[in-house]
Amino acid sequence: MENEQQVEQQHLDKTITIIEKQIDMKSESCKRMATSPSEEQLLKQDYKTLDSLQKIRPNPYFGRLDFQDEWGQETVYIGKCGVAENDHLIIVDWRTDIGKLYNSYQGVKKDFLIGTDGKQSIEITRKRALVIQDDRIIKYTDVGKTEVVETETGEKVKMMDAYLEEILHETENELQLRDIISSIQEEQDEIIRLPLNNTIVVQGAAGSGKSSIALHRISYLLYQYQNELDRGNVLILAPNEMFLSYFRNLVPELDINGIEQRTFYDWASTYFTDVRSIPDLHQNYVEIYADQKKEERILISKYKGSLQFKKLLDKFVEEIGRKLLPYGDIHFSDQHMLTKESIVEFYESRSHMPFNDRFKEVKQYIQHWSKQEENAHERKVEEEFEEVYEKWIRPLPEGEDRKQIYTYLEQAKKIRLELFREQVKKTNDEYGRKMKSVSALRMYKSVFQKRIFNLWAPDMDEKLLGLLLENGKKIAKEQFSYEDIAPLIYLDAKINGKSLQYDHIVIDEAQDYSPFQLAIMQDYAKSTTILGDVAQGIFSHYGLDNWDEFQNYAEEKHPVQRINLQTSYRSTKEIMDIANRVLINNSYPYPLVIPVNRQGSHPTFEKVTHFGELCDRINESLDRILASGHQTIAILSKDAESATDLYHQLKQKGRKELELVMDPSHELQQRVIIIPSYLVKGLEFDAVIMEDVSDKVFEDQTHHAKMLYMSITRAHHELVLYYRGELSPLLTYRDPAEPPPPRPTFADWLITDYRDPSVLPQVESQREVKDPDAILLFEEEEEQLMTEYFDGDRNRVQDFYAWREIWKKWASEQGTQTVLNTLQ
Numbered sequence: 002m003e004n005e006q007q008v009e010q011q012h013l014d015k016t017i018t019i020i021e022k023q024i025d026m027k028s029e030s031c032k033r034m035a036t037s038p039s040e041e042q043l044l045k046q047d048y049k050t051l052d053s054l055q056k057i058r059p060n061p062y063f064g065r066l067d068f069q070d071e072w073g074q075e076t077v078y079i080g081k082c083g084v085a086e087n088d089h090l091i092i093v094d095w096r097t098d099i100g101k102l103y104n105s106y107q108g109v110k111k112d113f114l115i116g117t118d119g120k121q122s123i124e125i126t127r128k129r130a131l132v133i134q135d136d137r138i139i140k141y142t143d144v145g146k147t148e149v150v151e152t153e154t155g156e157k158v159k160m161m162d163a164y165l166e167e168i169l170h171e172t173e174n175e176l177q178l179r180d181i182i183s184s185i186q187e188e189q190d191e192i193i194r195l196p197l198n199n200t201i202v203v204q205g206a207a208g209s210g211k212s213s214i215a216l217h218r219i220s221y222l223l224y225q226y227q228n229e230l231d232r233g234n235v236l237i238l239a240p241n242e243m244f245l246s247y248f249r250n251l252v253p254e255l256d257i258n259g260i261e262q263r264t265f266y267d268w269a270s271t272y273f274t275d276v277r278s279i280p281d282l283h284q285n286y287v288e289i290y291a292d293q294k295k296e297e298r299i300l301i302s303k304y305k306g307s308l309q310f311k312k313l314l315d316k317f318v319e320e321i322g323r324k325l326l327p328y329g330d331i332h333f334s335d336q337h338m339l340t341k342e343s344i345v346e347f348y349e350s351r352s353h354m355p356f357n358d359r360f361k362e363v364k365q366y367i368q369h370w371s372k373q374e375e376n377a378h379e380r381k382v383e384e385e386f387e388e389v390y391e392k393w394i395r396p397l398p399e400g401e402d403r404k405q406i407y408t409y410l411e412q413a414k415k416i417r418l419e420l421f422r423e424q425v426k427k428t429n430d431e432y433g434r435k436m437k438s439v440s441a442l443r444m445y446k447s448v449f450q451k452r453i454f455n456l457w458a459p460d461m462d463e464k465l466l467g468l469l470l471e472n473g474k475k476i477a478k479e480q481f482s483y484e485d486i487a488p489l490i491y492l493d494a495k496i497n498g499k500s501l502q503y504d505h506i507v508i509d510e511a512q513d514y515s516p517f518q519l520a521i522m523q524d525y526a527k528s529t530t531i532l533g534d535v536a537q538g539i540f541s542h543y544g545l546d547n548w549d550e551f552q553n554y555a556e557e558k559h560p561v562q563r564i565n566l567q568t569s570y571r572s573t574k575e576i577m578d579i580a581n582r583v584l585i586n587n588s589y590p591y592p593l594v595i596p597v598n599r600q601g602s603h604p605t606f607e608k609v610t611h612f613g614e615l616c617d618r619i620n621e622s623l624d625r626i627l628a629s630g631h632q633t634i635a636i637l638s639k640d641a642e643s644a645t646d647l648y649h650q651l652k653q654k655g656r657k658e659l660e661l662v663m664d665p666s667h668e669l670q671q672r673v674i675i676i677p678s679y680l681v682k683g684l685e686f687d688a689v690i691m692e693d694v695s696d697k698v699f700e701d702q703t704h705h706a707k708m709l710y711m712s713i714t715r716a717h718h719e720l721v722l723y724y725r726g727e728l729s730p731l732l733t734y735r736d737p738a739e740p741p742p743p744r745p746t747f748a749d750w751l752i753t754d755y756r757d758p759s760v761l762p763q764v765e766s767q768r769e770v771k772d773p774d775a776i777l778l779f780e781e782e783e784e785q786l787m788t789e790y791f792d793g794d795r796n797r798v799q800d801f802y803a804w805r806e807i808w809k810k811w812a813s814e815q816g817t818q819t820v821l822n823t824l825q
């Protein structure tokens with residue numbers, strides 16, 4: 002062992018000597034002055050190389066790979082950047098194919114095919130992780146097996162090797178995301194290295210590494226596609242400023258400086274300076290859920306975020322366009338006529354252009370035609386004049402009469418020309434006025450009219466229609482909501498053209514985007530990487546319920562590759578078991594999350610009777626957690642008010658290190674924070690304390706389940722759950738193989754909302770269950786029926802299918818008779 006360490010140390014010493022020598026040489030060479038543009042380019046390149054050499058100097062590499070190929074046994078060292086000495090690579094960049102091999106090897110499969118044709122076989126004999134500190138190899142670990150296994154109880158767990166386990170255990174005490182270059186897992190690496198051109202959609206469990214993948218993928222793409230991708234044309238969209246500051250450290254580490262990093266809200270303000278006066282997604286969420294007309298606002302919000310609304314806007318704009326075209330032929334005389342058909346044809350041929358440009362072209366087309374006609378008319382009048390003159394005037398004898406007639410004739414010619422010119426001018430002025438530039442705002446304000454919805458959304462539910470018309474009054478007064486931003490941007494781009502175009506856009510936490518929003522972002526980029534988790538869609542009053550609607554749309558333009566990530570790396574197995582419990586109780590429609598086999602303490606459920614007791618107990622928990630060595634702690638509250646109350650109480654108790662976070666643009670300073678749950682998405686902490694997980698706060702509702710699941714999965718090591726009264730039904734233990742908790746009979750369920758029995762039946766007549774064939778309730782025809790019945794309410798349809806999946810599983814185990822008994 003010692004010998005091995007010595008060998009590694011000698012290799013490190015040698016590598017450091019080479020790097021230092023290169024640093025000295027490059028520093029010298031960077032002192033020169035550039036005397037020409039090409040020299041300047043070379044100098045820039047030298048600065049870049051010097052910068053990377055200096056960056057990797059303290060930690061030249063993190064891994065070693067030994068393999069056997071047709072040339073024999075080889076050893077390479079993998080680092081964040083490649084370094085060559087005399088044409089020989091002494092450190093291989095993690096983004097190369099060899100780097101891929103390093104990540105692909107998880108101790109299970111040993112033989113790989115590589116090379117451009119994928120035919121060269123290679124056998125990996127060792128993958129070694131190396132930890133370097135102060136120029137010493139402080140540790141080396143030969144990486145063992147990491148694989149998903151199924152336990153005896155049918156549960157799936159990812160068994161880790163010691164190296165990954167140690168990395169996951171040692172969460173740093175900074176509130177920052179760290180790079181995972183040295184321990185990227187195979188399924189993550191595959192996403193990072195997907196080709197540039199397609200639209201990638203990643204549905205990944207909480208803690209599966211989506212944010213990490215997003216940033217590592219940019220680093221990879223910039224490295225691999227140096228000629229196609231300009232870092233100034235890459236945009237990363239994150240949910241809030243707090244989140245952006247959260248991965249700020251990582252940007253230089255991954256060599257992705259210069260990438261535009263923004264929130265959608267901030268990005269949208271490039272278009273409309275007034276965006277800042279519209280409540281952002283978090284404010285919008287708070288407002289909606291505090292509103293007595295919450296359900297109605299959600300209906301409006303969902304519709305405005307849908308692709309149906311986008312289609313309606315398309316039709317509306319197209320129709321307005323047609324209305325602005327001349328009603329009929331432009332007719333100066335029978336010889337000078339421009340038919341309506343030719344104008345429409347011209348207009349149609351410019352359909353790829355922005356609306357206003359298109360009309361500019363139509364106007365120019367009419368003007369150009371009129372000018373030509375005017376010239377032709379002038380020529381004709383001149384010819385006629387000449388003819389008359391030759392025929393009738395020239396033969397007349399010289400004298401006053403001849404002069405007089407000539408003058409009349411000339412006047413007549415002038416009048417004819419003048420009349421024609423006036424007619425042309427009038428026509429041009431008229432169309433000029435009519436085909437003026439239209440603003441997106443004006444267009445949007447005009448959409449909310451009954452006849453427009455009747456025309457292009459004839460099947461719209463009366464209630465929704467009424468709500469939209471009512472909402473139109475607000476729009477007319479420019480009182481916009483968050484969900485108006487995307488349609489306004491879309492209309493602006495449609496009307497005035499896009500002022501921005503990206504090579505690549507990465508969208509993290511994409512479940513909080515509506516299908517409409519994702520669709521427009523896709524239009525702004527040549528390619529996109531979209532990552533999210535529907536189970537964490539706490540803003541589902543606006544965002545996605547599933548990926549299908551967007552995927553179907555996106556596939557019309559580019560191939561879409563959808564990938565599921567099921568393994569979660571953030572939390573201990575005990576914490577993920579509780580998170581999975583929430584999913585099971587809420588009939589989650591996707592496979593459960595696979596935890597890693599990292600053991601930790603069991604989450605605690607602690608009942609308190611009043612607020613004073615809660616504060617005391619939280620205070621004790623903080624003492625205990627801090628004493629155990631954990632550093633970052635989040636106390637999650639149900640809303641801003643509770644967060645403030647708790648904060649003041651704990652401050653009174655002498656807690657100094659506390660920080661109250663109430664705003665998504667907040668930059669975290671302290672390591673112990675109090676924050677409303679809806680702001681904590683994407684972040685992670687050593688320990689999470691939830692102030693109230695009672696049935697009053699987390700009811701058996703999809704929205705509540707998403708909030709609870711997201712909150713729980715913020716914790717690395719510890720989870721403490723307080724509640725007053727009864728524990729949330731979402732947290733009670735239920736065997737995943739069991740049928741869902743008691744509901745009315747299945748047939749009852751079909752006609753009522755199982756979450757709220759007071760909701761009126763949706764299906765007029767209950768279907769009778771007559772014979773064993775009744776199980777055909779699940780057949781295609783029935784599915785169609787359900788989709789129709791729940792149309793317009795995607796949550797309901799989705800819940801239905803989720804519930805049905807679990808029910809089906811249970812039904813198949815129970816046998817037909819038991820099932821029928823339940824149905825009756």
Ligand SMILES: Nc1ncnc2c1ncn2[C@@H]1O[C@H](COP(=O)(O)OP(=O)(O)OP(=O)(O)O)[C@@H](O)[C@H]1O
Nearest residue numbers: 181184185186207208209210211212213570571683
């Ligand atoms: N391969 C890996 N090696 C080491 N750590 C990892 C790996 N993958 C993920 N992690 C860690 O797991 C945690 C979760 O990662 P990340 O925040 O990227 O996940 P996420 O899918 O975006 O999570 P969420 O959706 O819950 O916000 C982070 O601490 C990250 O460093």
